[in-house]
Amino acid sequence: MEITSILPEECLCLIISLTSPEDACRSAMISHAFRSVANRYEVWEKFLPSDYRSIISGSSSSSLLSLGKKDVYFHLCFHPILIQNGTKSFQLEKKSGKKCYMMGARALSIIPEGTPAHWIWTSLQESRFPETAELKQVWWLNMRGEIETKILSSDTNYAVYFVFKLRKEHTTGFTQRTVGLHVHVDKIGLREVRMVSLDPLRDEPRYIRERGDGWMEIEMGAFFNNCGDDGSVEFSVWEAHTNYVKRGLIIEGIELRPKDSAS
Numbered sequence: 001m002e003i004t005s006i007l008p009e010e011c012l013c014l015i016i017s018l019t020s021p022e023d024a025c026r027s028a029m030i031s032h033a034f035r036s037v038a039n040r041y042e043v044w045e046k047f048l049p050s051d052y053r054s055i056i057s058g059s060s061s062s063s064l065l066s067l068g069k070k071d072v073y074f075h076l077c078f079h080p081i082l083i084q085n086g087t088k089s090f091q092l093e094k095k096s097g098k099k100c101y102m103m104g105a106r107a108l109s110i111i112p113e114g115t116p117a118h119w120i121w122t123s124l125q126e127s128r129f130p131e132t133a134e135l136k137q138v139w140w141l142n143m144r145g146e147i148e149t150k151i152l153s154s155d156t157n158y159a160v161y162f163v164f165k166l167r168k169e170h171t172t173g174f175t176q177r178t179v180g181l182h183v184h185v186d187k188i189g190l191r192e193v194r195m196v197s198l199d200p201l202r203d204e205p206r207y208i209r210e211r212g213d214g215w216m217e218i219e220m221g222a223f224f225n226n227c228g229d230d231g232s233v234e235f236s237v238w239e240a241h242t243n244y245v246k247r248g249l250i251i252e253g254i255e256l257r258p259k260d261s262a263s
Helices: 009-017 021-027 032-038 041-047 052-057 062-066 069-078
Strands: 081-083 088-092 099-104 109-111 119-122 132-135 141-148 156-166 179-185 190-196 208-210 216-225 232-239 249-258
Touching (some): 021 032, 179 216, 216 232
16 A cells, blocks of 8 residues: 555655655655655755745845745756855755855955956856956965855855866966965864865866866865854965966856765
8 A cells, every 4th residue: 555545645745855855856756646745845845945035035036936946946956046246156955955155256355456467357158157257467366255154054064165267378377386275164163274286187186176067176175064153164265476477267266065065
């Protein structure tokens, strides 16, 4: 006898909502009755972050709120939405529904700035952001960003990634030298520093990889988010060896996502 004929649909709905998005999709393949329950809005409302409405309302994609809950969930998995005037993006990790954020180049403090001789702002088709930062020429490199831990998913292992590319021509200063990647979580006192090369032919494979969206990324560090409402994560990229001029670096941003995410 099928369980759907024994338990009320509301009970099955509650049971499935206590599993995971991946399990809900598997349940939908069992039978027509299970599919009807697994696709209910009550199930997918549980898988969405509790503040998803306010996040979407403040984005350029507020029309998403008119969709069904399952449709909203998978849209956020596969299509990052821009928030805070297009300077940051938000999406969900598909298997778990955990929050992912990327701070675009405009959300970072990039020094030196303010003159086209150092950095210029460009629009690239492959970027999710309206603008990316392209390095024209500097002798030393310093960019910083910060995000509050309260907007991230709690009790979650996060990794921080520097998302960038190098121009195929006219790139100098990154083959000869390594750059410093720094992640600091003030609430738990974590401070991690890595020295890596931005040259994909030189760096260790465990740090740098191609993303499949036209960009490369390097893992800057990782942390477990259990900081509550009053913590923050600070991150920076720097290189201060003034014997080498640096050119050709294009920055999309810095991304925070669950550690084992493949996306």
